[in-house]
Amino acid sequence: xxxxxxxxxxxxxxxxxxxxxxxxxxxxxxxxxxxxxxxxxxxxxxxxxxxxxxxxxxxxxxxxxxxxxxxxxxxxxxxxxxxxxxxxxxxxxxxxxxxxxxxxxxxxxxxxxxxxxxxxxxxxxxxxxxxxxxxxxxxxxxxxxxxxxxxxxxxxxxxxxxxxxx
Numbered sequence: 001x002x003x004x005x006x007x008x009x010x011x012x013x014x015x016x017x018x019x020x021x022x023x024x025x026x027x028x029x030x031x032x033x034x035x036x037x038x039x040x041x042x043x044x045x046x047x048x049x050x051x052x053x054x055x056x057x058x059x060x061x062x063x064x065x066x067x068x069x070x071x072x073x074x075x076x077x078x079x080x081x082x083x084x085x086x087x088x089x090x091x092x093x094x095x096x097x098x099x100x101x102x103x104x105x106x107x108x109x110x111x112x113x114x115x116x117x118x119x120x121x122x123x124x125x126x127x128x129x130x131x132x133x134x135x136x137x138x139x140x141x142x143x144x145x146x147x148x149x150x151x152x153x154x155x156x157x158x159x160x161x162x163x164x165x166x
Contacts, residue, residue: 005071005091005139006146008033012093018065019058021095022134023051030141037145039152046159053166057134061127063096071139072100074109098128102135130165133158 003010011029015021031047069076070091078086101118104110137158144151 003070003091003093005142008142008145010070010091010093018061018063018096019054022058022138023054026138027051027054027141030138030145033145034141039144039149043152043156043159046156046163050159050162053163054134056166057130057162061096061125061131063098063125065094066097066100068093068095068097068100070100072103073107074104075107077109096131096135097122098124098131099135099138101128102132103139105132106136106139130162133161137162 002012008030011025013021013025015024027047028051031044031051034047035044069087070093071089072087076087076089078088080086101124104114137155140151140155140158144155
């Protein structure tokens with residue numbers, strides 16, 4: 001089911017593989033929105049190169065689908081009066097569990113105990129550090145689309161780092 005991330009439409013069409021979903025329904029969509037918002041030029045040209053090279057970046061990575069929160073940053077997690085964890089403002093979809101984990105590192109709010117406990121139960125796969133950048137790029141371009149050009153340099157820098165690995 002389609003939903004939103006912030007006020008941005010988030011298409012959740014089912015794909016046969018994770019690479020196609022991430023390329024078409026996540027990064028490709030955000031880059032299209034960015035072009036429509038006047039962010040062309042280098043972002044679009046380098047973004048297209050990145051989309052064309054996703055197969056190299058995700059080579060061999062075939063995650064088991066997991067139900068994701070979709071917008072899991074520190075501002076969307078809290079505790080109730082009894083200390084039980086509470087998450088809110090989801091942008092749910094099925095995908096790579098590492099996409100949610102990556103976002104927990106994007107804007108802070110999750111401490112070392114969280115990551116230690118997570119990795120003790122379900123260690124990340126090899127290549128997570130690169131995929132973290134790839135997955136968080138979606139959120140940075142979304143922030144560019146929602147809040148403006150202050151995120152443009154960060155988006156371009158992330159794309160450059162990813163392209164340097166292909």
